Amino acid sequence: IANKKLLVLPGDGIGPEVMHEVRRVIDWMEQRRLVRFEIGEGLVGGAAIDAEGVPCPDRTLEAAREADAVLFGSVGGPKWDKLPFEQRPELGILRLRKELGLFANLRPAIVLDPLVDASSLKPDVVRGLDIMIVRESTGGIYFGEPRGIHTDANGKRIGIDTEVYSEDEIARAARVAFDLARKRRNKVTSTEKANVMQSGRLWRAVVSEVHKAEFPDVELEHMYADNAAMQLCSRPKQFDVILASNLFGDVLSDLAAALTGSLGMLPSATLGAVQPDGRRHALYEPIHGSAPDIAGKGIANPSAQILSFAMLLRWSFGMEEQARMVEQAVERVLAGGMRTADIMQPGMARISCSVMGESVVREL
Amino acid sequence: IANKKLLVLPGDGIGPEVMHEVRRVIDWMEQRRLVRFEIGEGLVGGAAIDAEGVPCPDRTLEAAREADAVLFGSVGGPKWDKLPFEQRPELGILRLRKELGLFANLRPAIVLDPLVDASSLKPDVVRGLDIMIVRESTGGIYFGEPRGIHTDANGKRIGIDTEVYSEDEIARAARVAFDLARKRRNKVTSTEKANVMQSGRLWRAVVSEVHKAEFPDVELEHMYADNAAMQLCSRPKQFDVILASNLFGDVLSDLAAALTGSLGMLPSATLGAVQPDGRRHALYEPIHGSAPDIAGKGIANPSAQILSFAMLLRWSFGMEEQARMVEQAVERVLAGGMRTADIMQPGMARISCSVMGESVVREL
Ligand SMILES: CC(C)[C@H](C(=O)O)[C@@H](O)C(=O)O
Ligand SMILES: CC(C)[C@H](C(=O)O)[C@@H](O)C(=O)O
Numbered sequence: 120i121a122n123k124k125l126l127v128l129p130g131d132g133i134g135p136e137v138m139h140e141v142r143r144v145i146d147w148m149e150q151r152r153l154v155r156f157e158i159g160e161g162l163v164g165g166a167a168i169d170a171e172g173v174p175c176p177d178r179t180l181e182a183a184r185e186a187d188a189v190l191f192g193s194v195g196g197p198k199w200d201k202l203p204f205e206q207r208p209e210l211g212i213l214r215l216r217k218e219l220g221l222f223a224n225l226r227p228a229i230v231l232d233p234l235v236d237a238s239s240l241k242p243d244v245v246r247g248l249d250i251m252i253v254r255e256s257t258g259g260i261y262f263g264e265p266r267g268i269h270t271d272a273n274g275k276r277i278g279i280d281t282e283v284y285s286e287d288e289i290a291r292a293a294r295v296a297f298d299l300a301r302k303r304r305n306k307v308t309s310t311e312k313a314n315v316m317q318s319g320r321l322w323r324a325v326v327s328e329v330h331k332a333e334f335p336d337v338e339l340e341h342m343y344a345d346n347a348a349m350q351l352c353s354r355p356k357q358f359d360v361i362l363a364s365n366l367f368g369d370v371l372s373d374l375a376a377a378l379t380g381s382l383g384m385l386p387s388a389t390l391g392a393v394q395p396d397g398r399r400h401a402l403y404e405p406i407h408g409s410a411p412d413i414a415g416k417g418i419a420n421p422s423a424q425i426l427s428f429a430m431l432l433r434w435s436f437g438m439e440e441q442a443r444m445v446e447q448a449v450e451r452v453l454a455g456g457m458r459t460a461d462i463m464q465p466g467m468a469r470i471s472c473s474v475m476g477e478s479v480v481r482e483l
Numbered sequence: 484i485a486n487k488k489l490l491v492l493p494g495d496g497i498g499p500e501v502m503h504e505v506r507r508v509i510d511w512m513e514q515r516r517l518v519r520f521e522i523g524e525g526l527v528g529g530a531a532i533d534a535e536g537v538p539c540p541d542r543t544l545e546a547a548r549e550a551d552a553v554l555f556g557s558v559g560g561p562k563w564d565k566l567p568f569e570q571r572p573e574l575g576i577l578r579l580r581k582e583l584g585l586f587a588n589l590r591p592a593i594v595l596d597p598l599v600d601a602s603s604l605k606p607d608v609v610r611g612l613d614i615m616i617v618r619e620s621t622g623g624i625y626f627g628e629p630r631g632i633h634t635d636a637n638g639k640r641i642g643i644d645t646e647v648y649s650e651d652e653i654a655r656a657a658r659v660a661f662d663l664a665r666k667r668r669n670k671v672t673s674t675e676k677a678n679v680m681q682s683g684r685l686w687r688a689v690v691s692e693v694h695k696a697e698f699p700d701v702e703l704e705h706m707y708a709d710n711a712a713m714q715l716c717s718r719p720k721q722f723d724v725i726l727a728s729n730l731f732g733d734v735l736s737d738l739a740a741a742l743t744g745s746l747g748m749l750p751s752a753t754l755g756a757v758q759p760d761g762r763r764h765a766l767y768e769p770i771h772g773s774a775p776d777i778a779g780k781g782i783a784n785p786s787a788q789i790l791s792f793a794m795l796l797r798w799s800f801g802m803e804e805q806a807r808m809v810e811q812a813v814e815r816v817l818a819g820g821m822r823t824a825d826i827m828q829p830g831m832a833r834i835s836c837s838v839m840g841e842s843v844v845r846e847l
Binding site for chain 2: 203204209213239240241244260263266267271276277278279280281283284285287289291312314315316317318319320322323324325345348351353354366367369370371372373374376377378380382398408427451
């Protein structure tokens with residue numbers, strides 16, 4: 120087995136503690152010679168601000184560029200809320216996405232059988248739910264220029280952001296969605312506000328063109344983003360793959376995650392384009408944020424971080440078998456009745472972050 | 484009772500049929516001399532495009548300006564999907580909002596006791612739900628310039644929209660939210676993406692300033708819009724008043740409406756500033772759209788349109804008593820077990836749009 124370069128970026132809040140449990144899983148695998156990694160660790164987010172004054176130091180960026188995959192924790196917290204905009208922890212992940220060209224953020228929303236009751240929705244509405252959201256993640260309103268807060272002639276402040284999408288940006292995100300749909304239930308729901316936004320109008324046109332030219336066999340449906348939010352809540356199982364801009368994807372993927380009731384279980388991947396040499400930049404992170412309110416208490420659920428590592432094994436390292444091993448170990452821990460606080464249910468055994476990590480290793 | 488000027492704009496899809504049921508309610512009230520209106524009717528949306536080539540004819544705008552209140556149906560439908568952007572039915576409502584200065588779109592999400600089971604959420608999660616969303620509705624990304632689809636130097640299309648907010652626009656929307664909160668449970672949750680958007684950063688700052696200077700007695704909480712979507716789904720009862728930009732408000736209010744499972748029951752109001760002469764432009768409309776798929780079938784639920792009329796009576800005409808009468812009549816019809824198709828439940832009697840309207844009149 121080749122030496123793969125893995126960069127670990129724990130970040131802030133519960134990031135370090137859940138990442139600690141992943142390290143146990145990696146250790147176990149390395150001992151069994153199931154994998155061999157060259158592991159680097161770097162600073163990002165508030166942790167990087169505290170140590171070096173910027174949310175994504177050049178050294179971190181370089182290490183990420185050289186790595187075969189990045190395992191990311193989470194960034195942000197009240198400690199850095201008063202900093203000027205350009206120095207916020209969140210810019211750490213935005214810079215990584217942008218500089219590595221990680222344009223396709225894949226966010227599965229899956230309801231595992233033992234966790235059906237964790238959802239706030241009725242069991243029948245969410246049982247077996249399996250949605251994949253493809254969120255465009257290097258364009259749109261988080262990056263468009265002009266942006267800033269200006270003062271007008273009357274001394275009044277004006278805040279500006281620009282939503283801008285080129286047809287190529289839309290097309291490559293759409294291709295990822297159609298490709299995934301082919302391996303799933305063959306349906307893509309593309310969301311925008313083509314009725315009131317110009318970027319939405321272009322979005323709808325380009326997605327239709329890519330569909331017609333390259334993926335006519337996949338079912339394509341267009342849906343306004345407001346309606347998509349509504350439909351996700353009322354009839355989520357109608358969806359297979361949902362395609363969305365950076366902004367709508369942010370909101371809709373968080374909503375889809377909330378439907379499952381088990382945010383602490385959900386991994387995500389953000390992928391770049393395949394390079395001429397066959398390499399592809401990729402970053403894996405849990406959907407949950409840094410959860411500063413519970414950080415350091417040892418009660419966080421490390422599953423999403425562990426499952427992000429499993430996704431990494433599968434998609435970046437081609438280790439399908441090892442990925443399944445990890446995923447099944449997590450599932451067996453749940454089936455055995457152990458629950459971290461976030462997914463606790465009556466009759467189950469409440470366990471800490473580290474016991475969850477240990478239990479996963481035991482199941483391995 | 485003074486002669487009040489009411490402008491009725493049925494619009495497209497199910498708009499005309501649900502409006503027809505409101506007319507029955509108005510007729511009944513006029514016969515009883517409970518109200519006296521000067522009622523005008525106008526064209527808007529696709530209906531106006533078909534008749535006059537534009538989604539909001541000047542005549543409609545003038546009539547709306549002169550009216551004491553506007554009762555709006557809904558606009559849009561596949562029939563007009565191929566029209567150029569500037570001629571879309573949706574621009575009818577956007578022009579009315581903009582030209583009349585209707586900047587505060589108030590969207591209640593309420594779960595009535597007999598309809599708890601209509602929700603896709605567990606009964607305990609939504610029973611007694613009562614959220615009010617204040618959506619800014621004349622600014623932000625639906626109106627900001629520059630906007631359009633351009634071709635760059637390489638012949639590639641680029642779609643652009645601009646999110647722009649001035650501090651005054653934010654402040655006046657915030658005041659509406661704080662004012663409402665004082666009459667409710669005294670809490671405002673202001674939503675934005677201050678972590679990644681400049682307009683969001685200004686939004687948070689201005690809302691905090693207005694709070695400190697004018698409403699220190701109201702509880703204020705800031706929440707990222709993605710997290711708000713998540714929290715609405717998992718623990719909706721934590722909210723009282725939610726304040727949001729035009730774009731986030733669009734998505735979050737539709738989501739909040741979906742939580743109730745009874746979209747066909749939800750009215751909304753869009754208010755302008757109080758003028759020096761004490762008048763205030765106002766437009767009332769159901770939250771549901773034009774629902775082209777069921778238009779003309781006689782199965783739409785007219786309740787949201789009827790309840791929009793009740794809101795109009797209360798807020799624009801100061802007729803609290805008459806408003807309550809209408810609302811209670813609707814509630815009694817439901818309590819009696821009658822349901823239109825959208826909220827049908829086992830054991831209830833399924834009725835048509837017109838029978839629902841007749842039943843409300845009977846209960847009056
Ligand atoms: C941390 C923040 C910049 C980020 C985003 O909005 O993209 C987060 O909310 C996410 O969804 O990954
Ligand atoms: C019809 C459309 C322009 C409108 C909007 O997006 O504002 C609708 O979705 C709404 O929410 O009132």
